[in-house]
Amino acid sequence: MRLAHHLAVASxxxxxxxxxxxxxxxxxxxxxxxxxxxxxxxxxxxxxxxVPEAQFVDAVLRAVNGTGDDR
Amino acid sequence: MxxxxxxxxxxxxxxxxxxxxxxxxxxxxxxxxASEYCVETERLVREVAECSDQVTVEILNLHIDKERAEAYGxxxxxxxxxxxxxxxxxxxxxxxxxxxFTNLIDAIIVASSxxxxxxxxxxxxxxxxxxxxxxxxxxxxx
Numbered sequence: 001m002r003l004a005h006h007l008a009v010a011s012x013x014x015x016x017x018x019x020x021x022x023x024x025x026x027x028x029x030x031x032x033x034x035x036x037x038x039x040x041x042x043x044x045x046x047x048x049x050x051v052p053e054a055q056f057v058d059a060v061l062r063a064v065n066g067t068g069d070d071r
Numbered sequence: 072m073x074x075x076x077x078x079x080x081x082x083x084x085x086x087x088x089x090x091x092x093x094x095x096x097x098x099x100x101x102x103x104x105a106s107e108y109c110v111e112t113e114r115l116v117r118e119v120a121e122c123s124d125q126v127t128v129e130i131l132n133l134h135i136d137k138e139r140a141e142a143y144g145x146x147x148x149x150x151x152x153x154x155x156x157x158x159x160x161x162x163x164x165x166x167x168x169x170x171x172f173t174n175l176i177d178a179i180i181v182a183s184s185x186x187x188x189x190x191x192x193x194x195x196x197x198x199x200x201x202x203x204x205x206x207x208x209x210x211x212x213x
Contacts (some may be wrong), residue, residue: 001174004206005153006187008160011197014204015144018174020165021209023108024147028209038209057193064202 001037003056014060074111075118086176087123091184096120097129097152099136099145112149112166119175126179151175155182169213 004016021028021036031040039056040046041063051059075083096116100109113130120126133140133148143152145162153161153175159182167175181187187194 001171001208001210002177003189004208005159005161005174005178006181006189007193007197007204007206009155009181009185009187010189010194011200011204012160013200013202014197014206015160015162017162017164017205017207018167018171019207019209020163020167020171021211023106023165027207031207031209033209036210040207040209042203042205053190053193057196060204060206061196061200064200064204 003053004039007056007060073118074115080118080122083119083176084122087119087126087179089180090123090125091186092156093125093127094179094183095127095129095154096179097131097139097143097154099131099133099140099143099148099150099152101133101148106149108166109149112151115166115168115172116151119179125183153178153182156185159185166212171210171212 001018008014008016019027021033031038031046035048037050038046038048039059041059045059045063047059098113098116100113116128120128131139133145140146143158145152147164149166151163152158161178161182163175
């Protein structure tokens with residue numbers, strides 16, 4: 001979660017939401033949240049677990065470059 | 072009853088002493104349909120603000136303050152916008168307790184300076200970004 005917020009500060013194009021899954025079951029269901037943390041970028045790229053910074057940025061760029069669609 | 076213990080308050084006060092500038096916590100809540108989560112979130116945010124003169128709180132109602140909600144891209148409650156010199160796009164949906172509470176404090180500190188703790192390579196890779204990115208990180212209270 002921390003990374004998402006720091007990335008948001010780094011770029012005016014990025015918004016980082018921390019979503020409490022049990023309070024929003026509709027979102028948890030929509031994004032198929034089975035394990036946490038689960039990160040979803042632009043509704044297109046997603047991954048579970050904490051990942052290193054470089055890998056997190058990979059996912060962000062994959063979501064905008066149109067090279068990823070792993071939902 | 073207070074959410075934060077005296078010990079929590081002391082720890083938060085110490086952490087928030089690292090702030091480099093003012094931060095506003097904008098809380099979206101609602102009286103209708105409402106959840107005790109909204110009430111608790113408001114209370115938690117106020118308690119955090121009591122730990123630093125640099126933190127202010129604004130409580131808005133999702134249904135009444137529609138334009139503000141739209142401007143912030145908030146469509147559900149409880150929500151917290153952590154705003155520094157500008158709105159950096161930091162949001163919390165749901166009450167940030169447990170591990171997420173630590174993230175709230177961290178978000179306040181980074182918003183206060185506008186200087187993220189990221190590697191030089193990351194900043195370089197983000198420099199060319201010209202499209203909107205919406206990152207949602209799902210968590211559960213721990």
